[in-house]
Amino acid sequence: MHRNKNISAPVIKRLPRYYRFLGELRDKGVIRISSRELSDKMGFTASQIRQDLNCFGGFGQQGYGYPVESLYKEIGHILGLDHTYNAILIGAGNLGKAVAMHMSFEKRGFRLTAIFDNDPEKVGTVIRDISVSDLDSLEQFCLENKTDAAIFCVPKGAAHEIADRLYRAGVKNFWNFSHYDLSVHYDDIIVENVHLNDSLMILCYKISDANYFPDDTSA
Amino acid sequence: MHRNKNISAPVIKRLPRYYRFLGELRDKGVIRISSRELSDKMGFTASQIRQDLNCFGGFGQQGYGYPVESLYKEIGHILGLDHTYNAILIGAGNLGKAVAMHMSFEKRGFRLTAIFDNDPEKVGTVIRDISVSDLDSLEQFCLENKTDAAIFCVPKGAAHEIADRLYRAGVKNFWNFSHYDLSVHYDDIIVENVHLNDSLMILCYKISDANYFPDDTSA
DNA sequence: TTCTATTTGTTAATTTTTTGTCATAGTATT
DNA sequence: AATACTATGACAAAAAATTAACAAATAGAA
Numbered sequence: 001m002h003r004n005k006n007i008s009a010p011v012i013k014r015l016p017r018y019y020r021f022l023g024e025l026r027d028k029g030v031i032r033i034s035s036r037e038l039s040d041k042m043g044f045t046a047s048q049i050r051q052d053l054n055c056f057g058g059f060g061q062q063g064y065g066y067p068v069e070s071l072y073k074e075i076g077h078i079l080g081l082d083h084t085y086n087a088i089l090i091g092a093g094n095l096g097k098a099v100a101m102h103m104s105f106e107k108r109g110f111r112l113t114a115i116f117d118n119d120p121e122k123v124g125t126v127i128r129d130i131s132v133s134d135l136d137s138l139e140q141f142c143l144e145n146k147t148d149a150a151i152f153c154v155p156k157g158a159a160h161e162i163a164d165r166l167y168r169a170g171v172k173n174f175w176n177f178s179h180y181d182l183s184v185h186y187d188d189i190i191v192e193n194v195h196l197n198d199s200l201m202i203l204c205y206k207i208s209d210a211n212y213f214p215d216d217t218s219a
Numbered sequence: 220m221h222r223n224k225n226i227s228a229p230v231i232k233r234l235p236r237y238y239r240f241l242g243e244l245r246d247k248g249v250i251r252i253s254s255r256e257l258s259d260k261m262g263f264t265a266s267q268i269r270q271d272l273n274c275f276g277g278f279g280q281q282g283y284g285y286p287v288e289s290l291y292k293e294i295g296h297i298l299g300l301d302h303t304y305n306a307i308l309i310g311a312g313n314l315g316k317a318v319a320m321h322m323s324f325e326k327r328g329f330r331l332t333a334i335f336d337n338d339p340e341k342v343g344t345v346i347r348d349i350s351v352s353d354l355d356s357l358e359q360f361c362l363e364n365k366t367d368a369a370i371f372c373v374p375k376g377a378a379h380e381i382a383d384r385l386y387r388a389g390v391k392n393f394w395n396f397s398h399y400d401l402s403v404h405y406d407d408i409i410v411e412n413v414h415l416n417d418s419l420m421i422l423c424y425k426i427s428d429a430n431y432f433p434d435d436t437s438a
Numbered sequence: 439t440t441c442t443a444t445t446t447g448t449t450a451a452t453t454t455t456t457t458g459t460c461a462t463a464g465t466a467t468t
Numbered sequence: 469a470a471t472a473c474t475a476t477g478a479c480a481a482a483a484a485a486t487t488a489a490c491a492a493a494t495a496g497a498a
Binding site for chain 1: 226231232234235236238239260261262297298299300302304312313314316317318320321322324327328329367368392394398400402403409411413414415416417418419420421422423424425426427428429
């Protein structure tokens with residue numbers, strides 16, 4: 001098995017991309033693909049693709065390439081998508097709601113089991129067949145229901161306190177949408193960050209950078 | 220000026236994080252900070268912080284450290300946040316709406332100028348003071364209004380066609396939320412991706428990886 | 439069956455990124 | 469004003485990641 005080989009972060013980040021492209025090929029009925037063909041489609045080098053896949057095992061065949069269907073499944077397995085982790089959503093604001101509605105959790109290894117908010121207006125409303133609970137009942141819920149991860153869609157001001165409560169309730173895996181660096185405050189947690197602000201600022205940088213010409217005399 | 224020095228992607232990705240932490244320090248009234256103090260707070264090495272900042276100029280002073288306020292402003296300037304790029308939102312579904320509601324575009328160098336959707340039900344509804352337009356009017360709008368970037372919140376099936384229309388209408392900068400690799404199809408565009416599916420799968424990997432013990436005989 | 443074409447898995451080379459080191463400049467104190 | 473201390477900026481070293489190269493294995497054609 002591949003685990004505990006300490007796969008590097010760059011490789012892991014590319015796995016979902018492989019998964020996506022292989023899924024598309026499979027849907028098109030493609031049976032096999034070579035690293036070079038994949039390279040053309042994905043924009044990675046063929047060498048990198050072979051190197052990446054070989055972190056987990058030899059899935060290809062010399063002179064033939066990689067079998068699409070089984071490689072697709074294999075990567076899904078490596079990613080752990082055949083698990084079903086219970087996840088709770090914290091924060092039923094615009095973003096939290098959108099994330100809950102938008103994601104096919106079941107296809108990504110998760111199941112949404114509860115939604116919490118501290119706004120009385122939102123408590124009781126229904127999102128995706130789940131009734132929003134009062135944040136006060138968080139600890140009780142975690143005590144009674146196995147909870148593997150939290151989808152953390154909380155405003156910055158509330159982030160610290162609520163993160164603390166989750167941590168004490170034993171929730172130590174986070175999909176973090178808040179503008180708050182969870183990993184700085186706890187060292188035995190797993191965090192995957194989605195920092196939309198950061199992402200937008202990076203776009204701003206890229207555009208500004210591309211539009212800058214040192215010898216531009218216009219305007 | 221710093222531009223066209225070809226700053227590496229890892230450095231650029233860290234800039235928003237610096238910006239965030241320096242903003243917090245400034246709000247707390249902190250006047251100066253050394254790379255080592257920042258290092259403790261942020262979890263980067265002091266050496267890396269000094270190295271990163273020096274890509275853009277010598278903002279510190281020996282024996283003193285970095286002045287928080289001016290460094291904060293400087294990084295904002297480097298990121299291009301003092302621009303005001305006009306951005307349109309394509310796709311007023313759950314996610315698009317949430318992104319529109321949730322972001323302080325003005326603080327990140329952008330201004331939201333229009334929202335488009337092809338669903339007649341959504342056309343005419345108002346999001347953040349902006350009335351949703353029919354996608355049919357996209358080209359006309361771009362012709363009449365300077366449009367610097369598109370926030371691309373479109374389902375996968377529609378992505379290719381709509382991306383094409385935007386490209387032909389001259390929109391070549393994308394904040395891409397779709398499950399579609401824009402950069403593979405066009406080579407003169409700027410794309411910043413937010414692939415939520417990928418992110419969730421990476422979380423799944425991390426959890427699965429941490430929970431795997433080779434000599435686990437349980438279950 | 440034999441031969442040529444491919445294409446992998448692996449090792450090596452290169453490039454990039456991160457970390458460590460230190461002389462030098464500037465601060466703060468006496 | 470002199471001195472001890474601090475912390476940068478620059479450079480060097482180390483580590484990590486990407487790309488290149490190639491021997492070995494297999495497919496497919498003749």
